[in-house]
Amino acid sequence: MTLATVVGTSWVTPCVRRIAFAAPGLAAAFRCPVGALGPYLKLVLADRDGREVRRTYSVRALDPVRDELHVDVVLHEAEGPGSRFARSARPGHVVEIEGPGHLPVCAACPGRTYCLAGDHTALPAIAH
Secondary structure, eight states: EEEEEEEEEEEETTEEEEEEEEETTHHHHHHOOTTTEEEEEEEEEEOOTTTTTEEEEEEEEEETTTTTEEEEEEOOOOOOOHHHHHHHTTTTTTTEEEEEEEEEEOOTTOOOOOOOOOOOGGHHHHHO
């Protein structure tokens, strides 16, 4: 568990908000090991009743110089804890992050072409 501070936000599209988090050692902790797909994390948030919930996000980018990681959050019409957090996130907001998690990579076949598909929530993972 890490307490991270929101250091920036930007709109990627009208329904996707990029949030930059910083904490000492954060970028190094989420660096992807050899043989693994891009890292993911869990944000510890509160639901409408104040209960603790976790939402999983792929890490969009790591900035080792600034010790930051960036996450893209899709804002859904039916607003849940993740969308609510993303809409209200401002620099200085502190949030609990769990992770990192990494998915193992299956051996790729040299010379093969792959087609990766997903909806807009999958774009950060596909980018890795």
